[in-house]
Amino acid sequence: MCLAIPGRITERYADGDLPMARIDYSGAVATACLSYTPEAQVGDYVLVHAGFALQVLDEAEAAASLRELTRLSALMEADDEGGAGA
Amino acid sequence: MKHLDEFRDPALARALVERLKRITTRPWTVMEVCGGQTHSILRHGIDQVLPEGLTLLHGPGCPVCVTPLETIDRAVAIAMQPGVILASFGDMLRVPGSHGSLLEARSRGADVRMVYSPLEAVTLARANPDREVVFLAIGFETTAPGNAMAASEAIDARLTNYSQLVSHVLVPPAMAAILDDEHVRVDAFLAAGHVCTITGWRLYEPISARYGVPIVVTGFEPVDILDGFMHAVELLEAGSPKVANRYGRAVQADGNPIAQAVIDRMYEVCGRKWRGIGVIPQSGLKLRPAYAAWDAEQKFDVGDITPQEPAECIAGQVLQGRLKPADCPAFGTKCTPQTPLGATMVSSEGACAAWYRYGRKSAT
Incomplete structure (x- = not known):
């Protein structure tokens, strides 16, 4: 029910007084309302739930999380190799 | 898709599983609140690779599941009234009421429509001025902004043939109710990431402090969930009950203030009955009294509703x-x-x- 999917904004437009966007989800295109993310621009990734973009995804935070996880993964591997050689 | 595939990387998942095994020295019970996370945990087999001492509990975070039977029965009764179009999200239409589901009502002649966005029901009302369009508005904080915006669009336009049957629920009071339940032991929570996109993570600090439980805001992909468990166990092992945000790409401290403002303009907090659980104080949202003319519960008199739960369902x-x-x-x-x-x-x-x-x- 609270499923929300990231998609990339390809176009902004207005429907009456509502700011809207066309969103590309790896080839499938749908529309979403941008009332709650008025700062979102073409090219941004937004998290969409039930036709509304709830947040603009933070690229720097995503990259930082992945760097941290990759470091942890490398550490675990190094530990394993160390363990095997001991 | 970017922001999904990276967080499904099997190598990262393996590293997290291994690390979890190394850091878990005592038995802990962690509850994932959100039904979407329950689904992801079972789909990816995460429950089968966790360390032995780590017990998982599934939480009440499925709005369709906790919508009271009375609400479904009321929606069916309203849908059967002449001239009504009853619209809601797909999952909601299949839930059995005491006398059948909304889809079964459709087979008995009711005009029941499935919508993806709540704005579609407003469009339906505009396109059918001679009909009454009733939107069954359910969900957690994630869905409330869309439903509140639909209410705002209809009410600002004085669309008198539109109304909402509101049965919204709020997550933090349900977490507190579980922590108050003497039959259940929960040492830490994975908080529902998408709820937190709206509420922000700071909202959970009072619960974490009051009950001394770590609360880890977690995403939905397998690496997100394993990372959530890892941080929950780290905080438990360190005896450090606090809120950690591990879904930083989507969740900020204060959430989405624009969405919070629209929710607050249209809805007010109320006590709400959760199916199978009972009434939890301050755990729901309803339309503000100023919008009573758009409240389907007041607009349609369908008599007394006496729901009948199947006795054997647990x-x-x-x-x-x-x-x-x-x-x-x-x-x-x-x-x-x-x-x-x-x-x-x-x-x-x-x-x-x-x-x-x-x-x-x-x-x-």
Whole structure:
């Protein structure tokens, strides 16, 4: 029910007084309302739930999380190799 | 898709599983609140690779599952009235009421429509001025902004043939109710990431402090969820009950203030009955009294509703983490997704439906 999917904004437009966007989800295109993310621009990734973009995804935070996880993964591997050689 | 695929990387997942095994020195019980996370945990087999001492409990975070039977019965009764178009989200239409589901009402002649966005019901009302369009507005904080915006659009335009039957629920009071429940032990929570996109993570600090439980805001991909468990166990082992945000790409401290303002303009906090659990104070949203003319509960007199729960369904116990789906004698026999006795088997995010779909037969 609270499923929300990231998609990339390809176009902004207005429907009456509502700011809207066309969103590309790896080839499938749908529309979403941008009332709650008025700062979102073409090219941004937004998290969409039930036709509304709830947040603009933070690229720097995503990259930082992945760097941290990759470091942890490398550490675990190094530990394993160390363990095997001991 | 960017922001999904990277967080499904098997190498990262393996590293997290390994690290979890190394850091877990004592038995802990962690509850994932959100039904979407329950589904992801079972789909990716995360429950089967966790360290032995780590017990998982599925939480009440499936809005379809906790919508009270009275609301479904009321929606069916309203849908059967002449001239009404009843619209809601797909999952909601299949939940059995005391006298059938909304989809069954459709087969008896009611005009029941499935919508993806709540704005579609406003469009329906504009396109059908001679009909009454009733939107069954359910969900957690994630869905409330869209439903509040739909209410705002209709009410600002004085669309008098539109109304909402509101049965919204709020997550933090339900977490507090579980922590108050003497039959359930929860040492830490994975907080529902998408709810937090709206509420922000700071909202959980009072609960974490009051009950001394770590609360880890977690995403939905397998690496996100394993990372959530790892941080929950790290905080537990360190005796450090605090809120950690591990879904930084989507969740900020204060959430989405624009969405909060629209919710607050249209809805007010109220006590709400959760199916199978009972009334939880301050755990729901309803339309503000100024908008009574758009409140379907007041607009349509359908008489007294006396719901009849199937006696053998244990959904309420499952939703509170007291029992597992397979503890139910009807699980997988009398009760399947095709012939559900209760809502936890109907919604794809209900714990019973997830257990059935991914073949879990006994407690893990």
